[in-house]
Amino acid sequence: MGKGSWLLPLLLVSSLLGTISVQELEQRHRTERISGSAGDVLEDDPVGRLKVFVYELPSKYNKKILQKDSRCLTHMFAAEIFMHRFLLSSPVRTLNPEEADWFYTPVYTTCDLTPNGLPLPFKSPRMMRSAIQLIASNWPYWNRSEGADHFFVVPHDFGACFHYQEEKAIERGILPLLQRATLVQTFGQRNHVCLKESSIIIPPYAPPQKMQAHLIPPDTPRSIFVYFRGLFYDVGNDPEGGYYARGARASVWENFKDNPLFDISTEHPITYYEDMQRAVFCLCPLGWAPWSPRLVEGVIFGCIPVIIADDIVLPFADAIPWEDIGVFVAEKDVPKLDTILTSIPPEVVLRKQRLLANPSMKQAMLFPQPAQPGDAFHQILNGLARKLPHPRNAYLKPGEKILNWTAGPVGDLKPW
Amino acid sequence: MKPSALQPNRRVISFRSPTAAPLDGGAAPSDDPLIRSPAGLFWLLLHAICCLLSLALGYRFARFLVFLFLFSPSFPLSSPGLLLLHRRPDLPLSLPQPPPPNATASRVVVGRHGIRVRAWPHPDPAEVISAHRILGRVQREQRLQYGVRNPHPLLVVTPTYSRTFQALHLTGLLHSLQLIPYPLTWLVVEAAGRGAASNETANLLARSRLPVLHLPFPGRMPLRWSDRHRFESRMRLHALRVIKERRLDGIVVFADDSNIHSMELFDEIQKVKWVGAASVGILAHSGKLETAAQRQLSKEVEEENSPVPIQGPACNSSDQLAGWHTFNSLPYVNKSATFVGDGGTVLPRNLEWAGFVLNSKLLWKEAEQKPDWVRDLDEVVRNGEEIESPLDLLKDASFVEPLGSCGKKVLLWWLRVDARYDSKFPPGWVIYPPLDITVPAKRTPWPDAPPELPSDKMAANQDHMEKRSPKTGRSSRSRHSSRNKRKREAQVDARTSVVSQRQAK
Numbered sequence: 001m002g003k004g005s006w007l008l009p010l011l012l013v014s015s016l017l018g019t020i021s022v023q024e025l026e027q028r029h030r031t032e033r034i035s036g037s038a039g040d041v042l043e044d045d046p047v048g049r050l051k052v053f054v055y056e057l058p059s060k061y062n063k064k065i066l067q068k069d070s071r072c073l074t075h076m077f078a079a080e081i082f083m084h085r086f087l088l089s090s091p092v093r094t095l096n097p098e099e100a101d102w103f104y105t106p107v108y109t110t111c112d113l114t115p116n117g118l119p120l121p122f123k124s125p126r127m128m129r130s131a132i133q134l135i136a137s138n139w140p141y142w143n144r145s146e147g148a149d150h151f152f153v154v155p156h157d158f159g160a161c162f163h164y165q166e167e168k169a170i171e172r173g174i175l176p177l178l179q180r181a182t183l184v185q186t187f188g189q190r191n192h193v194c195l196k197e198s199s200i201i202i203p204p205y206a207p208p209q210k211m212q213a214h215l216i217p218p219d220t221p222r223s224i225f226v227y228f229r230g231l232f233y234d235v236g237n238d239p240e241g242g243y244y245a246r247g248a249r250a251s252v253w254e255n256f257k258d259n260p261l262f263d264i265s266t267e268h269p270i271t272y273y274e275d276m277q278r279a280v281f282c283l284c285p286l287g288w289a290p291w292s293p294r295l296v297e298g299v300i301f302g303c304i305p306v307i308i309a310d311d312i313v314l315p316f317a318d319a320i321p322w323e324d325i326g327v328f329v330a331e332k333d334v335p336k337l338d339t340i341l342t343s344i345p346p347e348v349v350l351r352k353q354r355l356l357a358n359p360s361m362k363q364a365m366l367f368p369q370p371a372q373p374g375d376a377f378h379q380i381l382n383g384l385a386r387k388l389p390h391p392r393n394a395y396l397k398p399g400e401k402i403l404n405w406t407a408g409p410v411g412d413l414k415p416w
Numbered sequence: 417m418k419p420s421a422l423q424p425n426r427r428v429i430s431f432r433s434p435t436a437a438p439l440d441g442g443a444a445p446s447d448d449p450l451i452r453s454p455a456g457l458f459w460l461l462l463h464a465i466c467c468l469l470s471l472a473l474g475y476r477f478a479r480f481l482v483f484l485f486l487f488s489p490s491f492p493l494s495s496p497g498l499l500l501l502h503r504r505p506d507l508p509l510s511l512p513q514p515p516p517p518n519a520t521a522s523r524v525v526v527g528r529h530g531i532r533v534r535a536w537p538h539p540d541p542a543e544v545i546s547a548h549r550i551l552g553r554v555q556r557e558q559r560l561q562y563g564v565r566n567p568h569p570l571l572v573v574t575p576t577y578s579r580t581f582q583a584l585h586l587t588g589l590l591h592s593l594q595l596i597p598y599p600l601t602w603l604v605v606e607a608a609g610r611g612a613a614s615n616e617t618a619n620l621l622a623r624s625r626l627p628v629l630h631l632p633f634p635g636r637m638p639l640r641w642s643d644r645h646r647f648e649s650r651m652r653l654h655a656l657r658v659i660k661e662r663r664l665d666g667i668v669v670f671a672d673d674s675n676i677h678s679m680e681l682f683d684e685i686q687k688v689k690w691v692g693a694a695s696v697g698i699l700a701h702s703g704k705l706e707t708a709a710q711r712q713l714s715k716e717v718e719e720e721n722s723p724v725p726i727q728g729p730a731c732n733s734s735d736q737l738a739g740w741h742t743f744n745s746l747p748y749v750n751k752s753a754t755f756v757g758d759g760g761t762v763l764p765r766n767l768e769w770a771g772f773v774l775n776s777k778l779l780w781k782e783a784e785q786k787p788d789w790v791r792d793l794d795e796v797v798r799n800g801e802e803i804e805s806p807l808d809l810l811k812d813a814s815f816v817e818p819l820g821s822c823g824k825k826v827l828l829w830w831l832r833v834d835a836r837y838d839s840k841f842p843p844g845w846v847i848y849p850p851l852d853i854t855v856p857a858k859r860t861p862w863p864d865a866p867p868e869l870p871s872d873k874m875a876a877n878q879d880h881m882e883k884r885s886p887k888t889g890r891s892s893r894s895r896h897s898s899r900n901k902r903k904r905e906a907q908v909d910a911r912t913s914v915v916s917q918r919q920a921k
Binding site for chain 1: 523524526527528529530531532533534537538539540543544546547549550551553554555557558559561562563
């Protein structure tokens with residue numbers, strides 16, 4: 001029978017396909033692909049799409065500072081140091097500046113630490129200015145575009161505004177010399193002085209090995225509803241409350257301190273990472289600056305981040321659809337936080353957890369040493385690659401000058 | 417000092433737009449030099465005066481000024497149910513100037529904000545319920561994804577007999593078993609005198625929603641602990657025989673009714689291929705109240721061993737079975753209990769049955785891939801061997817799989833707590849008619865001294881107990897109106913005589 005002879009192999013093939021698709025379904029059931037506004041770009045490989053030239057600065061800008069204080073390698077601003085190290089040995093690096101698309105200046109501006117470990121930004125503008133003067137005088141590429149094809153890593157609280165106090169940072173504004181450069185920073189808030197259109201937002205540095213060491217088996221049931229550990233009132237700097245975190249953290253405490261669903265306190269438990277893995281929601285409210293490493297920790301440990309920071313711009317916002325992954329709560333809605341969180345349908349919660357379980361999502365938040373495909377270093381390079389080719393107004397006509405080298409507060413003009 | 421210190425809470429105007437009108441005092445850097453125009457001079461003077469005043473008066477002056485001259489359009493006025501905390505009723509302030517055409521001004525304002533607290537900052541019960549629903553759904557999903565894919569059904573073997581504390585122990589075990597998320601069958605072997613299942617046990621089992629196989633076993637539970645252990649082993653073997661005959665499929669767990677099981681035990685058991693062994697914590701205790709001296713002695717004894725003795729598999733460094741941790745009974749040599757209800761410490765055997773789990777296919781006559789290192793159950797029974805632990809059913813004990821991260825995790829606790837063998841217990845507690853007055857009993861029904869071993873004196877004691885029963889009945893009753901006295905006596909006597917008859921058998 002002619003018809004019957006191809007029926008059997010057809011059945012076999014379709015059953016085979018059926019089993020394959022069931023497996024895929026199972027895998028897909030566990031995680032979900034992530035695609036942001038720029039498309040499914042988390043797993044792109046930047047190699048071959050751009051070339052980066054790394055300026056050779058004298059070691060007083062980088063190595064010597066690190067030698068003075070090695071805490072710079074472990075605090076949350078360590079991205080600038082690791083980015084330098086990554087670029088030095090990356091295949092995107094080129095030794096020929098003529099063919100480079102982007103130029104990187106390795107200057108560690110966030111490595112001047114107080115005895116407590118907090119970085120002092122007072123000398124950073126002078127340091128940056130001195131570095132730019134160096135590259136402008138020794139290489140022609142800065143003057144060619146006045147920095148439009150240069151990028152700098154400025155992971156400090158308010159980025160290139162170089163101050164830890166928001167009002168002072170706003171006053172200072174972004175360092176005028178960096179007006180045309182691309183800034184890779186952790187700070188991101190819409191319509192804020194310290195965020196440029198072209199900035200790339202990155203996550204703060206969180207030590208990957210330390211977090212991997214605290215993983216617990218994934219079948220440990222998540223029994224904490226909302227989890228948070230941190231300050232609610234910064235008694236040292238803002239004893240009355242209302243300034244710190246724009247009153248949002250204090251509001252969380254006053255409203256939910258005796259709510260059994262909210263496991264919030266100011267303690268520093270040893271089991272902090274383990275507890276996050278047993279929680280469904282992790283609060284990530286703003287502090288003195290809107291960003292915090294809690295977002296990274298929440299993503300790594302599969303705890304849905306509840307972001308309480310108005311107008312915040314989250315890392316790699318064009319590659320990661322944060323609205324689908326996290327819960328955004330306006331600061332004025334904090335008193336209704338429990339209503340908001342308990343009214344989320346369980347399917348939405350499960351979908352968010354599936355998105356968080358995606359390994360490429362977790363990779364994108366980390367700065368592992370040595371670098372791995374899909375990690376934050378590669379996301380930065382992808383972001384830079386997406387900006388290529390440079391617009392025509394990037395390169396100045398000969399004799400044209402845009403930057404004002406004497407702009408800014410007088411104190412910044414002193415040599416470093 | 418910049419005017420930003422004077423007005424700390426001003427709206428941010430982007431510096432990007434050069435067409436923005438300069439603010440009071442000219443905050444934009446380096447735009448118009450201030451001193452040239454008379455207007456600028458005036459503003460500078462005003463600025464200086466304000467600075468001096470604010471130095472003197474502090475923030476109050478700044479606030480006053482700001483209240484006077486400026487207003488805020490952007491503060492969210494009281495939505496229903498919100499009220500500001502009294503601490504800082506300051507409003508976040510902004511300038512009334514229109515935002516410059518190019519840049520959109522930020523809604524977020526720097527400065528002191530109020531701390532919003534709602535009027536009733538306590539949890540709403542409906543929300544708590546929905547939160548728990550979310551948690552339950554999340555945990556179900558976790559179990560689906562990371563838990564066991566095809567769970568094996570469990571066959572739980574429990575030897576029991578009707579006694580005072582049976583309800584206590586059996587209900588505890590019942591509740592533990594009801595929590596298990598896997599399909600299970602409960603084989604309850606009951607040592608009933610006449611070989612028929614008793615009503616008490618049946619009533620207790622009927623309360624559960626589990627599939628129960630109530631197997632009667634002829635013979636009475638002996639009073640001596642050594643005999644009792646052997647009897648229980650025989651009861652368990654009976655259950656295993658039933659499993660073999662009916663070819664029940666699953667993993668056999670020996671759950672004694674007085675033991676305490678952790679839920680993780682049942683998750684770990686799913687990993688067993690043929691025979692598994694888990695660590696059992698032994699809660700050996702004595703029924704007597706210890707005096708201070710005795711407590712000291714026992715503490716010393718405890719310090720020599722580990723704080724809680726644990727029986728179970730011992731692994732070498734490569735996580736393979738190397739030996740067994742057994743119970744060290746030397747410290748308890750003089751204090752061990754010989755029969756139920758004396759004050760001594762009840763000791764377990766060297767390796768308790770409860771710590772082992774078997775795949776039921778080992779017991780079947782023919783099963784695919786049945787290993788050859790297991791002995792046939794019928795043979796063992798026919799030889800009349802003493803089975804101390806499931807290891808005796810195996811020819812080679814090295815195939816046992818250690819559970820609970822190689823025995824490091826204690827998954828169940830062995831405990832034997834029983835009332836005195838001569839304790840009388842009614843099948844149910846009913847006080848009828850209801851009492852008018854309650855008064856504490858003057859005399860406790862049982863003396864503190866441990867009972868004598870009844871084995872030789874059973875016959876002699878029989879009439880002794882019957883004579884005693886009306887007296888104890890009377891003393892344990894409370895006072896009541898004399899009208900019902902006779903009726904009550906008759907009822908109590910009837911009940912106690914029934915119990916004593918059962919005891920006498």
